[in-house]
Amino acid sequence: MTLTNLTKKLTLSVLGLCAAAFITSCSDDSAEPTPTTGEEQFVVSIALQANDATFTYYTVPFNDVMTGKLSAVGQGIEQPGYYDFTQIDKTIYSIGGLDDVNVVGISRDEKGALKQIGDVSFANSLADIVKADENTLVAVEMAPNSDVIKFHTFNTNTLTVKSTKQHPVSAITNLKAPFYAGMSISNGYLYLGYYVADPKTFATPNTDKAQIAVFTYPGLEFQKVIEDTRIGPIGGFNTKTALIKTEQGDVYAMSHSNKANGFSQSTKPAGIVRIKSGQTVIDPSYLFDVAAVTGGKTISHMMYLGNGKVFVEINTADRAQQASWTDGPLKSAVIDLNSKTINYIQGLPEHAGQGRRLAALQDGNNVYMTIPENKAIFVYKINTQNYTATKGAEVQATFVAGFSKL
Incomplete structure (x- = not known):
């Protein structure tokens, strides 16, 4: 079996655990296309699986996501293949994966309708795209x-490549293959989080430390690898959110070493460490002992909210009993990086993830995300101030790949 096919098999197996049971029809003749307005609209990237196990994605605008049913019938931007969605400012970037190696921007035209901007391809699919400044994005391959x-810089308006810089993998590790965990740019440096796994078996025999590669920005010159033996490797398979940046420019990195997200073993506690703004060392004075706060649990996904608060997905299974490649069972919560406390969200069912980037939207004091429940998928509006959730519309989808607002 080739690496590409094995990766596809593993990726789809994770998706299948969470999505196959929730496949719904996209043939509801009563569904009407959402009228286009000049106001901001929710935009949901809906994934539908065909009988041959292939996926097609529909990125669709909706005025209301809290009532009725959300369907892709007769509307939206269609993309067959495998795509990951991330919003940066007023553009959604769909990043092709597996055999699809193109990147497309999705924004709104002067009449408010969704439009595509740019379409660029690479030798391999991009692991991620992050914002560097108002005019530049940085992607890593x-x-x-x-x-x-390879690092590629893009013009934010046209999605054209401005420059490419490459480094040998041997600069950051002499072991097998580095897998992407997260990337952040802050105060003159680019920080690249990764973990090492066997490229054929995906086994992770080296879990005794965290590693983050440091590059200059904008020069993208390699500086060094910084390490921390208090925790295990950074991030997990395909989740992409293990590095977050605060308003002060501090970068926080998360480790879980959980079988649910790609690890074959764990040898160090789960935790979060910090790199102070402009520094090239992991701060020895800071450690968020996640296991101590959660009673031995781990964090699988993170989304920074502001003021030191982070929306997270907590894996509720003990690592020793955790099933592999399940991305669950999960409970949503808000953690405080400063006080090192946690508040679980009330009103949300325990749920499985999707084995990929968290599809969630922060809109003021609320987070919108979808959760599979009773063989269906529902939107939940989560208040991050009082830690409660309200159930919203049903989404006619196999799973939701992106949740945005334009």
């Missing part, structure tokens, strides 16, 4: 079967 890591 790091395939498990490649011996180089």
